[in-house]
Amino acid sequence: MTPDRIWLGRLRPMSHRRIYDALVPLGVKIREAPCAETAALLTPEGGLGILIREGSEETKGPAAPGIPTLWVLEPDEPLPRTLEGQPQEFLRMPADPAEIVHRVRALAQAVRRERAVERLRAENEQQGRLRQGIVGVIAHDLASPLTAVLEYLEMLTDGTAGSPTEIQRKLLVEARGAANRVVERVQEIVDASRADAGLCLPVRLARTDLRTLLVEIESWCVERLRRRDQHLVVHLAANLPPICADPTRLAQALHHLVEHAHRFSPSGGTIEIECDRDPEATGFVHLSVADPGSRIPPDEMARRFDPFAEMDLDSPSRPCIGISLALVLAIARAHGGRITVACRSREGMRLGLRLPAWGTRAARIAEAQALLAAPGVLPRTAWVCRACGPDQILSLGAFRPWVVLCNNEVLVICENDPPKRLTALGRVGDFQKEGSLDGALQPRLLLRPIDQELQGGVQWNR
Amino acid sequence: MEPMKVLVVDDEPDVVQALRTRLVSRGYEVLTAQDGLEATARIQRERPDLVLLDIHLPAGSGLTICERMRRNPATRAIPVVAITADPSLELKHRCLESGCCAFYRKPYDPRGLMDTIARIVPPGR
Numbered sequence: 001m002t003p004d005r006i007w008l009g010r011l012r013p014m015s016h017r018r019i020y021d022a023l024v025p026l027g028v029k030i031r032e033a034p035c036a037e038t039a040a041l042l043t044p045e046g047g048l049g050i051l052i053r054e055g056s057e058e059t060k061g062p063a064a065p066g067i068p069t070l071w072v073l074e075p076d077e078p079l080p081r082t083l084e085g086q087p088q089e090f091l092r093m094p095a096d097p098a099e100i101v102h103r104v105r106a107l108a109q110a111v112r113r114e115r116a117v118e119r120l121r122a123e124n125e126q127q128g129r130l131r132q133g134i135v136g137v138i139a140h141d142l143a144s145p146l147t148a149v150l151e152y153l154e155m156l157t158d159g160t161a162g163s164p165t166e167i168q169r170k171l172l173v174e175a176r177g178a179a180n181r182v183v184e185r186v187q188e189i190v191d192a193s194r195a196d197a198g199l200c201l202p203v204r205l206a207r208t209d210l211r212t213l214l215v216e217i218e219s220w221c222v223e224r225l226r227r228r229d230q231h232l233v234v235h236l237a238a239n240l241p242p243i244c245a246d247p248t249r250l251a252q253a254l255h256h257l258v259e260h261a262h263r264f265s266p267s268g269g270t271i272e273i274e275c276d277r278d279p280e281a282t283g284f285v286h287l288s289v290a291d292p293g294s295r296i297p298p299d300e301m302a303r304r305f306d307p308f309a310e311m312d313l314d315s316p317s318r319p320c321i322g323i324s325l326a327l328v329l330a331i332a333r334a335h336g337g338r339i340t341v342a343c344r345s346r347e348g349m350r351l352g353l354r355l356p357a358w359g360t361r362a363a364r365i366a367e368a369q370a371l372l373a374a375p376g377v378l379p380r381t382a383w384v385c386r387a388c389g390p391d392q393i394l395s396l397g398a399f400r401p402w403v404v405l406c407n408n409e410v411l412v413i414c415e416n417d418p419p420k421r422l423t424a425l426g427r428v429g430d431f432q433k434e435g436s437l438d439g440a441l442q443p444r445l446l447l448r449p450i451d452q453e454l455q456g457g458v459q460w461n462r
Numbered sequence: 463m464e465p466m467k468v469l470v471v472d473d474e475p476d477v478v479q480a481l482r483t484r485l486v487s488r489g490y491e492v493l494t495a496q497d498g499l500e501a502t503a504r505i506q507r508e509r510p511d512l513v514l515l516d517i518h519l520p521a522g523s524g525l526t527i528c529e530r531m532r533r534n535p536a537t538r539a540i541p542v543v544a545i546t547a548d549p550s551l552e553l554k555h556r557c558l559e560s561g562c563c564a565f566y567r568k569p570y571d572p573r574g575l576m577d578t579i580a581r582i583v584p585p586g587r
Contacts, residue, residue: 148474
């Protein structure tokens, strides 16, 4: 893999000769560039130009942004000042021609790969936004007819059209239940499409006792599993701490996990719900649903997290749109957690949620994230922090508690009036900023913690 | 006792008809409008006691209608309940900032809406 252009910057005559002779056989255009900016400017748009220059004292200087640079160094020469994150390679002279060519090719390959990833990411984001738009239109068009259906069912039930008989009342209850399920499903599709477009689900995080939550949904689970003679077993650890969660969203996620296990397990099987402190992550709780019967191949499993993935109709598992697991993944992310997937050939499959325990740093980060992702978070006032001095504070929330950026620290203001108490959640440097700070009047950030080292919020255990 | 007047503004005939049936059965007088221009004219002429306002309308946005009502001393005090199918999460706050006193997203719980209406404008004067 070669670049489109090679620019030779300031080089000692010996190095210049050696490098030039080594690179001529590549067939790439080699030109002189008096400086890095010139090389960047003259490289055709979309093309890849590599600048080769010395890192000596006389020519020391930062690389120009956007131009990959191969630094030529003497044997004992220290590394030059460079831009962090800039694609670059280092070549110690004297180097043989093969080494010179190898370095140039390695740099070109790295840059092309990076650009391909960036292009793919941009395409995915654009497609996500397009899908979100389409789903939004569909949801919008379904909403009004559904509204009319619910209104008429309500009128039939409440006697507006005369008192229904007992049988009619029962049928109406079933009809309303089905209509409400349609409403829930439409909302879930909208939520999944928002997550697919990279937006965070709105959640209301609170101190949540998992034990209480599981008791509430157990009867639903048992009733559901009974349809295929499946049994539910719940294992709860004795010393389970409370977690930071939105109980409604968490129940929604659990419903989907149990439904997934119910659907893809054989009849008569046992579904297990297990909840314990996470052995792999301190300060987290692991909630999982296992079904020994699942035989979904791992590559197909991965596609189930994409709400718009096409399923193979010949697949041994039932084809379905992956809204359920995509939604569970979005819920996990919104909680500052992740999904875990364990596929073992003899033991079936275990899908889990890793959620932060209440009061931990991860929980506070999730709270900040939820506040910033809340709809309608608009700046109202700029406050000056008395604790930190007259530095600019941007008030990001119109609704209390306010989340505020102050000197690169994310703070929560818990009082209504000018800040009386500030609780430091962490530094902005700890977060990956998305969006841009346009100024004091329009800051809008969606922050996601970058300490989730696993990409996509899914951890695979083979 | 004179019935309270409710203006239903929505371009979806299904929704208008369902709400009309419901409200009339509860003792309200129901007026309707299907676009922004008609809604503005009816508000000025009829001075309803309550407006149920869809946001995305032909010939005018519900938000604009609401903001105009707030600026006009003659219509400032008329309560407005926003009802919309728009799934956008920011819209609720924009509606409340424009002067709506309540916000419902379709499909809503019919009982909840009726309870809100009854609280704002009890059926008879």
